[in-house]
Amino acid sequence: MSDDQAPTVRASAAAGRRLAGTAPEPGVPKPDALLVLDGVTRSFGGLVAVRVDHLEVQRGAITALIGPNGAGKTTLFNIVSGFDRADGGRWWFDGRLLTGRPAHRVARDGLVRTFQLTRVLPRLTVRENMLLAASGQRGEQLLPALLRPLWHGQEREAGHRADELLERFRLGRLRDDHAGTLSGGQRKLLELARALMARPVMVLLDEPMAGVNPALTQSLLGHITELRDEGMTVCFVEHDMDVVMGISDWVAVMADGRLVAEGPPHTIARNRAVVDAYLGKRHDEPGTIQEEP
């Protein structure tokens, strides 16, 4: 192992150790929960998309939220981040009740999300997209935020932050290019960089690796573990089980809107409820979730 890798591995081991005594059971309390959900429900017409009795997300860890298509993962992210309303339930972030707060207030409190389909604006430059993220998170309007001269204190600070993040994500040389010219993977990087403009305490990443080529996937994975190692809390939705097993400290599994399993990654692949969720209840042999048809 190189010296470069050592701090990451140490931090990852530390996050895992803090969860070591935690029972792999749905709804189990965590030693240091940053996000706590209780009785959260959301229906669309007659369909109950989310009915999570209790879920706690450990501070400073990477938690993967997995489950078959339509399990309710994105809807849950939408609710917690203030992009959708719940029909019932409450949720707390760092001890503060967040229930019913709009997205920009949630972001200001330190909880920011990215989207499955990136919300990068193609006709703006890469750097303008970054600055817009900063203004959007303060709840301002698009046009005034873009037209206001950059020498105003806050904008100058946002400019520095944008440049710093673009360098970090290796997008610095593309800063004046239109975002529409970026590859799918570069857009995902930009989406993550935009989320960090608000200096969040926690990020919710909705399928950050979807549609990204293998080289950029490695780069994204590196950035995500680095964020965790710097103390950020990460929760991400992902379908690629190699990614989930590779970087998660903890895995939560949803099916039919419910939380059906939780645990360290190595316990999840053989969890009966998880196999049932992915393969349906009438499969013959116990298997792993990689065996999904």
Ligand SMILES: Nc1ncnc2c1ncn2[C@@H]1O[C@H](COP(=O)(O)OP(=O)(O)OP(=O)(O)O)[C@@H](O)[C@H]1O
């Ligand atoms: N705005 C909506 N109107 C009606 N039904 C919706 C809406 N949003 C989600 N649903 C339904 O709620 C259920 C949960 O959807 P959701 O997108 O949260 O699942 P998911 O686990 O994120 O799935 P995937 O992995 O395919 O993205 C699905 O049956 C979906 O069709």
